[in-house]
Amino acid sequence: MMIDTEDLTKTYNGRGGCRGITLQVPEGCIFGLLGPNGAGKSTFVKMLAGLHRPDSGRAAVLGRPLGRPEARRKLGYLPELFRFQDWLTPVEVLRFHGQLGGLRPRETRAPAFRSRIRDTLELVGLLDAADRRVGGFSKGMQQRLGLAAALLLEPELVILDEPASALDPVGRFEIRSLLKRLRGKGVTVFLNSHLLEDVEELCDEAAFLYGGELLASGPLYKLLGGSGDTGANWRFRLGGWLPETLAELNNAVGAAFSSPLLRLVDADANGNALLSARVADREQAGYLCSLLIRNGLTLYESGPEPNNLEAWFLRMARSREGGVLQ
Ligand SMILES: Nc1ncnc2c1ncn2[C@@H]1O[C@H](COP(=O)(O)OP(=O)(O)OP(=O)(O)O)[C@@H](O)[C@H]1O
Secondary structure, eight states: OOEEEEEEEEEETTEEEEEEEEEEEOTTOEEEEEOOTTSSHHHHHHHHTTSSOOSEEEEEETTEETTOHHHHTTEEEEOSSOOOOTTSOHHHHHHHHHHHTTOOHHHHTSHHHHHHHHHHHHHTTOGGGTTSOGGGOOHHHHHHHHHHHHHTTOOSEEEEESTTTTOOHHHHHHHHHHHHHHHHTTOEEEEEOSOHHHHHHHOSEEEEEETTEEEEEEEHHHHTTOOSOSOEEEEEEEESOOTTHHHHHHHHHHHHOSSOOOEEEEEOTTSOEEEEEEESSHHHHHHHHHHHHHTTOEEEEEEEOOOHHHHHHHHHHHHHHTOOOO
């Protein structure tokens, strides 16, 4: 396990923080930490990064107890709120980070490290700004530089506290691609993010904190109630619906496939209906569309079910607020 905690607790004079967190993060995955504001996510992340000392409990990062220098050297960390010195350039910031990571000043000026700095700046899309002053950077550029600092020393584990919160859609897309490439290289990514579409697209596993407690953790497909097979829930918005249509359709589908059973989500008296099915791929979804049309229905809309994770997030939060579970 890259991160392994047991009953980990840190409060601020007995209030807030997080309590009794037992969590395992396997090697080579992207792991998402979720939860509403004030849930205790940053407190937990800061303990992992060695910035907060736990009140109680046990934790190992990269197989070592918290705060051990051997583990820290293999750990990259992007804090939630950070600011670099305005008068430095990205190259100077990263050279300084090299020194913080244990390199001698002379080593950070060596050609090999200089090219490592340029490669890292290229990775996060900042190479063109390598020699500009950080003081003139936009928030998104600052965040890219923070990411560069976290990745500079080629860590085995990166802990990212809100890495994309200041980025525009292009920037978010680029960072998602970057995180996937890191996973492809075997790097484990621990991501604290409110950007649920990013988490849904990227994360293999996730955990949900609420009020300082861990409410759920595990593979994302299990948390979202899937069966673990490949594929997606697809939805179809239709007109011309009659009460007997579902049985007719499922007979026709059953003759062609064993897996995608159509499920009626909603129908009204005017013949409008919403169906869903678990499909293996887009071709299967396309076949179902043609089948619906062949059966005399009007197909208004079809596509993957959106915002699964958002619905789950709201359900989890409402279950603790005493709200209605939907
Ligand atoms: N330095 C501090 N001193 C006192 N209380 C704190 C401190 N840091 C956090 N807290 C409290 O601990 C609780 C958890 O805060 P934390 O920042 O860990 O949550 P979070 O899930 O990261 O929130 P957000 O999503 O808003 O960043 C909150 O009630 C917060 O007020």
